[in-house]
Amino acid sequence: MPSKLTAARLWLIACLLLFTSITFAQQKTITGKVMGEKDKQPIFGATVAVKGSNVATQTGADGSFTITVPNPNSVLVITFVGFETIEIPLAGKSNVEISMKDKSTTLTDVVVTGYSSQAKKDITGSVAVVKTEDLKSIPAANAETQLQGRASGVTVITNNRPGDGASVRIRGFASFGGNEPLVVIDGIPGSLTSINPNDIESMQVLKDAASASVYGSRASNGVIIVTTKKGKQGSAKVTYNMYYGASFPGKGYTNLLNPQEMADLAWLAKKNQGLPLTHDQYGSGPNPRLPDYILAGTKSGVMEGDPAANPALYNLNLDNVSGSYLIVRANKAGTNWFKEITETAPIQNHNINVSGGSDRSRYLFGFDLFDQKGIVIHNFFKRYTARVNTEFNIKKNIRIGQNLQISASQGNGAGLNDEGTEIANSYRAQPIVPVFNINGDFAGSRGANLGNGNNPYATRVRSKDNRGNNYSVFGNMYAEVDFLKHFTARTSFGGTFSNDNYYFYTFQTYENAENNSGTSFTEGVNYFRSWTWTNQLTYKNTFGAHDVTVVGGSEAIEEWGRAIQGLRLGYFVDNVDFRSLDAGGASGQRASGSPYTPAALFSIFGKADYAYNNKYLASFTIRRDGSSRFGANNRYGVFPAFSVGWRISEETFMQDIKWLTDLKLRGSWGQMGNQRILPANSFSQYASGPGSSNYDINGNQNSTVGGFQLSFVGNPDGKWETNTTTNIGFDATLFGGKTEIVAEWYSKKTDDLLFRLEQVATAGAGPSSNPPFVNVASMKNTGLDLLINQRMNIGGNNGVKLDATLTFTTYQNEITKIADGVDFFDAVGAAGRVGGTFFRNAVGNSVSAFYGFKVIGLFQSADDVAKSPTQEAAAPGRFKYLDANGDGAITDDDRVFFGNPNPDFTYGINLNASYKNFDLGVFFYGAEGKDVINYVRWWTDFVPSFQGAKSKDALYNSWTPQRPNAKVPIQEESGNRSTNGAPNSYYMEDGSFLRMKNLSLGYSLPSSLLNRFKVDRLRLYVQATNLFTITKYTGLDPEVTGGDTEFGVDAGNYPTVKQFFIGVNLGF
Incomplete structure (x- = not known):
């Protein structure tokens, strides 16, 4: 019997050993690394599991993992919060590199x-x-x-x-x-x-x-x-990102005449007006000639051999004020002023971050350098930024942390969009004027019939040492406590500390027709402070099918600041080392300052979010604000809102629609406010000054006693602007998350708009008194927002991955009320010399709508003039205006709205593709249905507008009896309301455009190579921005800035230009 038991035991052991050996023969150890698909950063804490089993592990700080699988053909399932779940069939592989796709558009984000x-x-x-x-x-x-x-x-x-x-x-x-x-x-x-x-x-x-x-x-x-x-939990990570590139200014204004053509145009204008063919620079006779010198001493239009051009006769530049001793040789080939003031400009950025942490603390330290030169010479901006973000778990339920940014920046500015900028002067300065005179000093417009444009190159060189500096600290500290299971209390205190310092020197401009007769130096300092203290309590709980989140809190904000500036005249030396306020002359010094009236805001707020059964949603919000910017009568405002949503895709009757992943219908209504007025708007203010508030007490005009006059009329009854918004939309996710569509319609109406009405004469309020902001106006906006995102893989997980996004935006703005008895107000903007304004903000129209005479053609003959409505200065070749009211006479009552700078819609198209280690990005942006006033044409298309550069159209495509279908009106020496003397639709152009904003191509080195050097990621890329723009606009750039009620005028806008870069993304 024992022998039989022994045999049985031996047989059982042998079976177990055989089974174990078979099992171990099937098991296999797999190693690998998990990274983000876009940034190629290792993912720490991702779960790697064997499908259909309980075997699982997590990735380490470098994204690596090791796992033993039951058999070589197992399937790994990798999951991580914020990323799409991915399955990887092993198919006998022992090492795998896994890229996880960011699911930033998915529902659980x-x-x-x-x-x-x-x-x-x-x-x-x-x-x-x-x-x-x-x-x-x-x-x-x-x-x-x-x-x-x-x-x-x-x-x-x-x-x-x-x-x-x-x-x-x-x-x-x-x-x-x-x-x-x-x-x-x-x-x-x-x-x-x-x-x-x-x-x-x-x-x-x-x-x-x-x-x-x-x-x-x-x-x-x-x-x-x-x-x-x-910072995130895990070992320290270091990332370094940099790019270096250059901006290319392009060709500038290419449609300008050369000096000989300028002379021919002058003769054409004289002939058209029947004037004698004579000119201080171009001589007399049937054909103009170019001088050899535009200025020699006090004589203009000098030819070679003239004794006036002998430099031995002069002590050159002895008299800088009158410029009597300048000799300026004519540049007969023509000066390309745009080329002179622009250059290929480098731009670079370096950023390094160190982050990491444990279960008790997390940290991030960062440093950034941004350095950009402008395409306009000596224009630059440079900024250093340091960041420290930390968070500590004092206990399991207590967290404290801080976010801090410190920055220092310096720059030398250039004009943006007005007639005095360097870009504008590149078409205002005549081409016959050289950059330098024969003595090597700056040349300019001094001399007869050269206009008064500044030498833009001289302007930039003289301003090269001007500076603007900013130093700022921004951040907050916070603490959070979880208690009673469902409650979280949070307090946060932070703010801004900003200090600005600037200085600039003004030179004598002896070379210009309108020169600065003296030197000056200005320096100023201003600072701004603010603090924000927020306290809130959050309750979050789930009761069966009910999910509830309630937030309540209070917030206090205060801000204040101050500015001071000094100016001194009469500097005897221009050297940069002597530019200080104590180095100028004793006379002419000035000091000024302005306090920033402190402003405070105190608020209480509440927000409740509710979801039932994961498909019926509701939210309610309310806030009560009290602002020091308003008087005691209307200091407080209450702003409520509510919204509802229905995830209809969760209903049982929708479950058979397999391609529909999620569909949510939603709608909202609510009110918001605006308090952006002067902090002291509710208070009247007084000021004094000679000629306005000083009194001749003795009656002999020899002594005066200072008094005060009302300089600003306060409004103690001012109150909040109220914005009421209705929003209806849906969010749809299709095909398992591959397609996302978000569409919304909205209506936004603002009442009690704060507006400055012209001051009505009242006791103590004179014509120089500034009126207050009062609540009188209304406007509305309606529009549609659309986002479509499509993601797909071509060729499976190892194939080409595509991600395409379309954003679409439209809004229609309309002013519905201005004030009782007031239907419009005009704004000047950047175009102030046309004999009026292009802007009228009127009831029934949008803000910044273009207003003036509608050009319907050019008068072709005296008979055409006689048969048309009467018009001031009507003549053949001049503008023919629309008789809008049909009364047979062209008057100001015939001005109409003829354009709108607000686009019909804007859109962005973003395409990202990746294949193995390569990635490609393309981004387009466009605006359709927007109009632009090309104010440059007022300067360049009409001889009498300004004695500066002119366009080729003015000479070759202007009206003559032989050119009845010309683009440009007749050229004459004198201006009038039928050519360049009134705002009209001639200057308006279609500003629609489509721009390739970005094109980038990158390559990430394989991890198998980088692991040898303990590097997590190394990506190299090349990039180009603003490669091309498709537009009908003839100016430098259809994107034009401006104020809210006066935008859309191009007076020499600083353009968007092509840029090319190389870059590196490094992580270890």
Whole structure:
């Protein structure tokens, strides 16, 4: 019997050994690495599991993992929050590299929506989530510029001037001034121009009242929420990103005449007007001739051999004030002033971050250098930024942290868009004027019939040592406590400290017709301070099918500042080392200063979000603000909002629609406010000054006693502007998340708009008294926002991955009321010399609508003039205006609205593709249906407008009896209201455009190579921005800036130009 048991035991052991050996023969150890598909960064904490089993592991800090699988053909399932789940068939492989795709558009993403956050599927307001990877694909000093075309409902106008921000409008215009959105950075009011774009972790745009009204009186123009990067648990990670490139100015104004053609045009104008053919520079007779010298001593139009041109006769530049001793040789070939003042300009950015942490603490340290030269010579912007973000878990339920940015910047500015800028002077200065006179000093417009344009090259060289400096500190400290399971209390205190210093020197401009007779130096300092203290309590709980989140809190904000400036005249030496306020002359010194009246805001707010059964959604928000900017009568305002949503795809009757992943219908209504007026608007102010408030007490005019007059009339009854918004839309996700569509219609109406009415004569208020802001006007905006995102893989997970996004934005703005008895007001803007204004803001029209005479053709003959309505200065070849009211006479009553700078719609098209280690990015931005006033044509198309450069059209395509179908009116020496003397539609052009904003090609080195050097990521790329622009506009750039009630005029706009870059992304 024992022998039988022994045999049985031996047989059982043998079977077990055989089974074990077979099992171990099938098992296999797999190693690999998990990275993000876009940034190629290792993913720490991703779960790697064997499909159909309980075997799983997690990736380490470098993204690596090791796992033992039951058999060589197992399937790995990799999951991580914020990324799409991926399955990898092993097919016998022992090492795998896995790229996880960011699911930033998926329903479970958590989105910051103002004092709280929600899963995207539960949001019922209008919130646009901006992909920060797309933002950073545009090399720029700030995120305002990068935001263009990235979010539906957001209109951005950019330029290429170093350090400049952009004009950002969310769903049109809500006011006559101050239409910039509120920007909140880590819970503190800030600016997109002040933050380093590389520090941005996430960005959301709150567009309707349901999402933004929690910010109350500051939210009427929308809210942009920015969260900066934080450290994550794991070993230290170092990232270094850099790019280096250059901006290319292009050819500038290519349609300008050379000096001989300028002379021919002068003769044409004289012939057309029947004037003698004589000119101080071009001589007399049937054909003009070019002089050898445009100025020699006091004589103009001098030919070679004339004794006046003998330099031995003069002590050159002895008299800089009168310029009597200048000899300036004519540049007969012509000076290309645009080329003289522009250059290929380098731009570079270096950014390094160190981050990491443990379960108790997390940290991020960053440093950034941005350095951009402008295409205009000596124009630059340079900024250093340092960031420290930390967070500590004091206990399991207690967290404290801080976010801090310190920055220092310096720049030398150049004009942006007005007739006095260097770009404008490049078409105002005559081509016959050289850059230098024969003595090597600057030449200019001094001399007969050369106009009074400045030498733009001299302007830039003389200003090269002018500086503007800024030093700022921005950030906050916070603490959070979780208690009673469902409650979280949070307090945050932070603010801004900003200090500006600037100085500039004014030279004698002896070479110009209108010269500065003396030198001066100006230096100033101003500072700004603000603090924000926010306290909030959050309750979050789930009761069966009911999900509830309630947030309540209070917020206090205060801001103040001060400015002081000094000026001194009579500097005897121009050397930069002597430019200080104590080095000038004793006379002519001035000092000025201005206090910034402190402004304070105190608020209480509440927000409740509710979801039932994961498909019926509702949200309610209310905020009460009290502002010191208003008088005691209307200091407080209440701003409510509510929204509802229905995830109809969760209904049982929708379950058979397999291609529909999610469909949510939503709608909202609410009110927001605007308090952007002067802090002291409610108070009357008094000032004194000679000729206005001084009194001749003794009656002998020899002594006066200072008095005061009313300089600003206060309005104690001023109150909030109120913006009421209705929003209806849907969010659809199709084909398992491959397609996303977000469409919204909105209506936004603003009442009680703050507007400055002309002062009615009252006791103590004189003509120089500034009127207050009063609540009188109304306007509305309606529009459509659309976003479509499509993702696909061609050839499976190892094939080509494509991601395409379309954003579409449209708004229609209309002024519905200005004031009782007031239907319009005009604005001058950048075009002030046309004999009137191009802008009329009137009831029934949009802000900044173009207004003037409608040109319907050119008069062709005296008979044509006689048969047409009477018109001042009508003659053959001149403009023929529309008789809008049909009374047979062209008067100011016939002026009409003929254009609109607001686009019909804007759009962005973003395409990303990747294949293995290569990635390609393409981005287009366009605006359609926008008009631009090309004010440059007033200067260049008419001889009498200005004695500066002229266009080829003025000579070769202007009206003569032989050219009845000419583009340009007849050329004459005298101006009038029928040519260049009145605002009219001749200057308006179609400003629609489509621009390739970005093209980039990158290559990431394989991990198998990088691992040898302990490098996690190395990506090299080349990039081009603004490669081409498709437009009918004839100016330098169809994107034109301007004020809210006076934009859309190109007076010499700083243009957007081509840029080329190389770059590196490194991580270890």
